[in-house]
Amino acid sequence: MSPTDDEHSYSHQPVLLEETLDWLRPASGGTFVDCTLGLGGHAEAMLKASPETRVIGFDQDLKALAMARERLEKFTDRFQAVHTNFKNLSAALNQLGITQVQGVLADLGVSSLQFDNPERGFSFAADAPLDMRMDQTQGETAADFVNHLSEAELADLIFEYGEERGARKIAKRIVRDRQQQPIETTKQLADLVIRALNVPGRWRIHPATRTFQAFRIAVNDELKVLESFIPAAISALASGGRLAIIAFHSLEDRLVKRAFQRDAGQCFCESKRRVTRPVSDKKLRTAMKYDTVDEALILTTRDAVICASCGARLRIRPLTRKPVRPSDLEIAHNFRSRSALLRVCERI
16 A cells, blocks of 8 residues: 555654764765654765765564665665564674664664554554564464453552553553453553643643553563664774664653763773763874773773773773753644654764
C-alpha cells in the first residue's frame, strides 16, 4: 500500500535536523548509519549533503521501513534499508561487509507514524489495543505486562522507567481492576491511572504520561538495548567518526552521558572514593605519542583500558559538554521536539 499524504507529512519534521547534520558532517562523504530510520527524514538530509555519502538505515518497524524505502529509492544504491533493532548493529554491519563508518545516528523518540496510529497503543489520545511494541512481529505487549506482573513488579517498573511517584497506587489499582476484567486498551489504563492518583479534571500533562512511558520502555527493553548499543556504535566508528544520539527523557540522557564519560576515560569505581576526570585533550595527545604514566593510569594506545573494574576506556572525545536542545523556533513548529537532547562524541 502506498503511504498516504498524512503519513508523508510525518517525515517532514525530523528533530534537531540542522544540528545533527552539523555534528555528523555527512557533507564530507562516507558511510553513515541511521539506526532509527523511521520515515527517513534524517537519512534523506544526510544523502542530500553529498553525492559521496552512503546511508544504511535500520528500523524494526516494517511499515516505517517500507515507507522509507519508497521515499529514498531515488538515491538508488547509496541507501540501504535493514529490518532490525539497532542493538544488532555489529552483526548487521558485518553481514553487509562494512568494517567502519564515518557516523552513526540514533533518534530514540517514538516516530509520529507510531505515536499517532491508535492501533499501535502508544498514546492515550484514542482507545486502542494496549500494544506499544516497536516491532509488532515479536515480543510481549503492554497488555501482557499489565495483566501478568505482580503488584510489586508493576510498582517497580512504573517507578523506575516512568519516574512516577504514585507508582504503588497505580500498581495496586491495576491489580484490583484486572481481577474484574483484563486491562486490554489504552483508555482502560489511562482511566485507571487517573482514578489511582485521584486527579480528575483537566491537566497540562496527562496523569498517565509517565505510566505509558514506563510500559513502552519495558515492552521494548529500551534502556538495556541503548546500553548495549553505545559501545557497539563506538566500535563501528572510524577514527574521527562521530556518534550522535537524540534522547527524549532523563533516563536515556543520563545513560548516554555516563556511557560517553566512561568511554572518554572516566572511572566511576566507588572503591577509589572519587570520580576520575575524563582524560584531557592535552593528555590525550601526549598519550597517543608516548607512553606516559599519570595517576597510575597507563595510556599507550587507542582503546586503552583505564579501569578494568568499571570498564572505563579511552576511546572517544565527547563533543557536547551539555546536550544540544531545539531552538524556540523548532519547538514552535514541532512541539514534540521540546524534550529532545542531542549528545555527540568523536572516535579517537
